[in-house]
Amino acid sequence: MLKFAPLFNGNLLRLAAPLPDDKDVFAQWTRSDDYMRLLDDDPVKPLSAAQFASFDSAAANDSFYFHLRTLQNDQLIGFVVLFNLKWGNQSAEMAIGIGAPDYRGKGYGQDALRLILNYAFNELNLYRVGLSVMTYNHAAIKAYERAGFVREGVRRGAVQREGARHDLALYGILREEWLNRPNA
Secondary structure (H helix, E strand, C coil): CCCCCCCCECCCEEEECCCCCHHHHHHHHCCCHHHHHHHCCCCCCCCCHHHHCHHHHCCCCCCEEEEEEECCCCCEEEEEEEEEEECCCCEEEEEEEECCHHHCCCCHHHHHHHHHHHHHHHHCCCCEEEEEEECCCHHHHHHHHHHCCEEEEEEEEEEEECCEEEEEEEEEEEHHHHHCCCCC
């Protein structure tokens, strides 16, 4: 009988479907302006649980959205999503966030990147995954580069925070780069 490699479970966490109570946890994370300023280049503000109603429609549109839950205790720690899929080009964009501060810098983000890239290239048959990141988010850049992403360019001065301009770096990884990475 054919045996497939695990698709949703990594070493530390799993890709999971959103649950109704997750909205409250996500709303709590938005109270951290540090987290929000690293996550996105939009103006930051605390959000209510009701504002996360998009969880319910995430599977209905052309994106693949997962919550990140630890294998050890099923703790919700973040999310990862493939979006803006261009099926004809076999490409997508990716976003990730580890909202639970106790789980940052401990390998969970790296495990999530391995899982979502495996899903992108082996399940969705994509050729390219891209992302953008503020250049002041050094931890994320280090994780992306360790996962095999290559810096492709920069949008100079694209983000303003507290009166200062910051660049937005553009990264991408191709299927062959993922398959030929040293720890593949």
